[in-house]
Structure formats: C-alpha cells, structure tokens
Amino acid sequence: MTETQGCVVWLRNDLRLYDNPALDRALAQGGPVTLLYVLDDESAGHWRPGGAARWWLHHSLDALSADVAKRGGALVLRKGRAERVVPAVVREAKAASVAWTRRYTPWGIAVDKALKARFDTDGIEATSHQGAVLFEPWTVATKAGDPYKVFTPFHGACRKIGAPKPLPALGGRKRWRSAEVKSDTLDSWKLLPTGPDWAGGLRETWKPGEANAVRQLEAFLDDAVVTYDDDRNRPDRPGTSMLSPRLHWGELSPHRIWHAALARQADGRRKTADKGVESFLRELIWREFTHHVLFHFPHIPDEPLRPEFADFPWQYDKDTLKAWRFGRTGYPIVDAGMRQLRAIGWMHNRVRMITGSFLVKDLLLPWQDGEKWFWDELVDADLGNNTIGWQWVAGCGPDAAPYFRVFNPVTQGEKFDPEGCYVRRFVPELAKLPATWIHKPWEAPADALAKAGVTLGETYPRPIVDHKPARERALAAFGRIKKAA
Incomplete structure (x- = not known):
C-alpha cells in the first residue's frame, strides 16, 4: 500500500475529531484523509433515524463540517445505500484504505461485514475500530x-x-488535507422540519x-x-x-x-x-x-427476549394510544413526560419509566408501540437503550422489572416531583393548582379547581383509565405469562 494514497474515514455515530480511533489511524498514515458521512435510510429499514434525531444529525454534521474545514480537511456527504456509496467514494478519492468505528445494530453489522469482504477482494485495506x-x-x-x-x-x-483511556488529541495532527470528492449539500437532505416548525423547543434546549x-x-x-x-x-x-x-x-x-x-x-x-x-x-x-x-440478541428491537411474551394479551386501542402520545391521559406526571418528549426531544429517565409503565401496564398497549414512538421523538434514539428500556418496563427483556411492579403515576409524581414544578412546566394548564392536588386533580375540591382555572374534561382531561383496576388487570395478564413460563 502506498501511504500517500490516503484513507477514507467513514463516520457513523462518531461525529467527533478527538478520541476517534478510525480518524487517528487514518492521520497516522500520512496521506490525504477524507471524512465521509452516508445517510443510509435503506439499510436501517423502519429503524432509520426519526424526526428529532434527524434534526440533531443536521446540526451535528454542520458543526463537524466547520471543525474539519478549520483543519484543512473536508467532510463529504452522500445519500444512499452504504454498500454502494462507500466503495464509490473510496474510488473517487483514490484511497488505499478505509476505516470506521464499529457499530452493533443488526443491519450495521451486516453492512460492515459485506463491505469488508468487498474491500478485501478489491485490495483495499478496511479496518474497524472500537470507539462507540x-x-x-x-x-x-x-x-x-x-x-x-x-x-x-x-x-x-x-x-x-x-x-x-482516550487517545491523545488527533495524534498531534492539527491539519490535514482531503481528496477532492464531490459532496451533497447538507440542506439538500432536508433533515430539518419542512412543514410546521416543531423544533423550537429543540433549538432552545440543545446545541449539537x-x-x-x-x-x-x-x-x-x-x-x-x-x-x-x-x-x-x-x-x-x-x-x-x-x-x-x-x-x-x-x-x-x-x-x-x-x-x-x-x-x-x-x-x-x-x-x-x-x-x-x-x-x-x-x-x-x-x-x-x-x-x-x-x-x-439482535432480534430484540422487534421481538421480546422472553419468548412467552409473544402471546401476551395486549389491548389495541388507537384512542388511548393517541392520548398517551400527546400527553392527554389525565395523569399529570405522565402527560408532563410525554409533552417534554414532544417539546425538546428528550425525557427524564425516571419519567421514561413512569410513562412506559403506564402504557404497557395501565393501558395494556404493546411495548413496541412505545418503542416506535420514542424512536421518532427522541434526539438520543439509540437502538440498544430504547429497546432494552422498553423491554425492561414491559417485563419481557433482560434483567426486567418484575411483572408485579406497576408504577402508580400519582405516588411517583408526589415522590419525585413533590412541589409539582416539573408538571407546571410541561402541563401549564395545571400550573396554578396547589401541590396537594397537582398530581391528582380529579380529587381536588371544586373551589381549588376553579381558583386554578381548571375544568376537568375541558381544560384538562379526566383520567382515561382508573389506575387501581388497571393495575389488577395488568397483574392478572402478567400472572398468566408468568405461569406459562
């Protein structure tokens, strides 16, 4: 291999310059280093990045491109199936090698194996590195x-x-040059909202x-x-x-x-x-x-790790699912969490557990419905974290929550948001309710509701389900699964 032929560094979920072993390897070779990001929606299928994640990706790539340009290099953007795009860019760059950070999604592993085999046949050195x-x-x-x-x-x-330990900064290299390769424009990918601007809360909260x-x-x-x-x-x-x-x-x-x-x-x-x-x-x-x-266990994004849960008697109800998605369940801590998710593309971890438990145990809706909704709404939609989190709360995954653990949304709210500050922020129609009632407004006296400007069923919904009988229903259903196991 001729060192001056250079290397293509194929970036995925490693949008950084420091402590990036694939980039460090490329810089050490001494030739041109071309950074490539491929928007491959085809390989991931229905697990392609959702709306909030695409917003983050746009801004993170924009920032990375500027950082690379300051060092004399270039970030190349291409859209399409990676198995076609990456070899094409390697050819165009006349590179002798390609490097990337390993990933662990089922489709990512399959694509990387196929590309390594192809590059081996073509006489291109392909190396993968630990960094994620x-x-x-x-x-x-x-x-x-x-x-x-x-x-x-x-x-x-x-x-x-x-x-x-992390690697030294860029192996001491402050600048490098890249091969001249055509790139898509970031705006042409249309990763940002193209209709109603739903990203205001994201812009206020995050700086990718x-x-x-x-x-x-x-x-x-x-x-x-x-x-x-x-x-x-x-x-x-x-x-x-x-x-x-x-x-x-x-x-x-x-x-x-x-x-x-x-x-x-x-x-x-x-x-x-x-x-x-x-x-x-x-x-x-x-x-x-x-x-x-x-x-x-690569099947778990779509199927439960514990196979007996494949026959769980889930209830399918579009209206209750919609109420949960948009924070209209009548349980303030649940609604605050779901509205936080919509507003800033992120939800506090404790509230992820509360909202998850409510979906699968109070409503008996499939955990996959929650998993897919979070996938589209989260800026941090990670296949491992999202999948295991939902399987944990549903009791069907590794180290899962016991089937009899059903979060009470009222007591959880009172314990972890005792003054109601979190609810007041994301459910402003309840902001004037005293802390005594803010997690159970249906129990508030009429004068307290009137003083706070709350009309149940109008300005704020009544609970869509009674927690106590819903809990008993869930325990009965989960108990049958436990016996079947």
Whole structure:
C-alpha cells in the first residue's frame, strides 16, 4: 500500500475529531484523509433515524463540517445505500484504505461485514475500530462464556476489566488535507422540519456539536455530579447530565466521559462527588449493557427476549394510544413526560419509566408501540437503550422489572416531583393548582379547581383509565405469562 494514497474515514455515530480511533489511524498514515458521512435510510429499514434525531444529525454534521474545514480537511456527504456509496467514494478519492468505528445494530453489522469482504477482494485495506462503547460486547462474558442477561454481574465484570483511556488529541495532527470528492449539500437532505416548525423547543434546549458536548460534560462534572446520586431521579431538578444524545451521536466518546468522571472523583478537593460519580459510572455501564444485549440478541428491537411474551394479551386501542402520545391521559406526571418528549426531544429517565409503565401496564398497549414512538421523538434514539428500556418496563427483556411492579403515576409524581414544578412546566394548564392536588386533580375540591382555572374534561382531561383496576388487570395478564413460563 502506498501511504500517500490516503484513507477514507467513514463516520457513523462518531461525529467527533478527538478520541476517534478510525480518524487517528487514518492521520497516522500520512496521506490525504477524507471524512465521509452516508445517510443510509435503506439499510436501517423502519429503524432509520426519526424526526428529532434527524434534526440533531443536521446540526451535528454542520458543526463537524466547520471543525474539519478549520483543519484543512473536508467532510463529504452522500445519500444512499452504504454498500454502494462507500466503495464509490473510496474510488473517487483514490484511497488505499478505509476505516470506521464499529457499530452493533443488526443491519450495521451486516453492512460492515459485506463491505469488508468487498474491500478485501478489491485490495483495499478496511479496518474497524472500537470507539462507540467502553467494552466490546464479546469481551464481557459469564464464567460459562455466555452473554450476560442480568445487569449487576455485568456491571461487576466491567469494573474489573477497566476502560481504556482516550487517545491523545488527533495524534498531534492539527491539519490535514482531503481528496477532492464531490459532496451533497447538507440542506439538500432536508433533515430539518419542512412543514410546521416543531423544533423550537429543540433549538432552545440543545446545541449539537463536539465543542458544545465538551462544555456540557465539563459543566456537569463541575456541578451536578456532586448531587447526582440523589437528584438523578428528580425531573423537577437539573440533576442529570443530559449527555445521552452526545453519546449516541458520538460527539463525545464513552472513554472520554468515563475518564473525565474518574478524574473528578480523584480530585481531592471534590470528595463530595464520590457518590455521584459512582452512580454516573453505573449509568454508563447500563448503556454498555444495552449494547451488549443487542449484539448477542439482535432480534430484540422487534421481538421480546422472553419468548412467552409473544402471546401476551395486549389491548389495541388507537384512542388511548393517541392520548398517551400527546400527553392527554389525565395523569399529570405522565402527560408532563410525554409533552417534554414532544417539546425538546428528550425525557427524564425516571419519567421514561413512569410513562412506559403506564402504557404497557395501565393501558395494556404493546411495548413496541412505545418503542416506535420514542424512536421518532427522541434526539438520543439509540437502538440498544430504547429497546432494552422498553423491554425492561414491559417485563419481557433482560434483567426486567418484575411483572408485579406497576408504577402508580400519582405516588411517583408526589415522590419525585413533590412541589409539582416539573408538571407546571410541561402541563401549564395545571400550573396554578396547589401541590396537594397537582398530581391528582380529579380529587381536588371544586373551589381549588376553579381558583386554578381548571375544568376537568375541558381544560384538562379526566383520567382515561382508573389506575387501581388497571393495575389488577395488568397483574392478572402478567400472572398468566408468568405461569406459562
């Protein structure tokens, strides 16, 4: 291979310049380095990025393109099936090699294997690199050599292994040149809303791009991580990192986040952060667990891991599904969560569990309905996290919630949003209700409702289901599945 022929770096969910092993490998070769992003909606099928994710992708690519240009390089954009597009760009760039970061979705693995075989035949060096996870899924196994299905022992195994440190910044290279290859314009992909502008809340909440991701990480570790163990379950407080879209799109590597957190923990001046950092690291390993399970059980985005759930007696009701989707269930904490999702493309993790439980257990609607809705609405729509989260709450996945665990939306609201601040923000029609009634407005006295300007059934819906009998119905249905198992 002639080094000066250069390399194409095929970017996917690694939209960053720092701690990117594929890019580092290409730069080390010394020739032209051409960064390529392919919008391949065909290979992913119905799991192609949803509306909110496409919004994020547009802005993250825009920021990355500017960062690459500052260093003399170019970001090439192409749309189409990756199995055709990537070889075409490699030919046009006259590159001798191509590099990418490994991915773990079923279709991603299939495409990458096919391309490696093709490049091998064509005499093009194709290398794949670890950069999306801390631990490759095949490196963490039980003593019997099997994949883990329970999180706690998986967590213990990962902590024993230890995560590799991030790479030095760009291997010391501040500038490079790229081959002259034609590129689509980002606007031509139409990733942003083309009709009604539903992205106002996203613009107010997020600033995609690697530089902003770094600032967000540093701000979290400087402040919120100290109380993270207590506040991460409180949607009324800014207690979480909100780094999930940064990790999903790869604006930050998990290695960089992991070791930055460890460094903060080691800082003698910030010993109060120890507990928070440990809880945060545990959440990072939960993300690893979801990718581990997805890799070993690739059917789970569409089918339950526990096969007996294929015969679960789900109820199909378009009206209740619509009420849940748009935050009109009559349960304020559920509605606040669903409206937060619509407004900013993200939902607090505690509320994801509450809204998920309500869908599958109070309404007995299929978990796949929730999974698909979240997929289109989340800026951090990650196949592993989204799938395992929904299978967890439905009781049909790995390390799943017990079938008898049915979240009570009233007590959950009172416990984790005691003053109703979260509900007031996203369900403003209830903003003037006292905290005593804000999570159960149907029990509020008439004068309290009148004073708050609330008319049940008009300004705010009555509950679409009574939780107590709905819980009993769910327990009976899940109990039958348990016996069948």
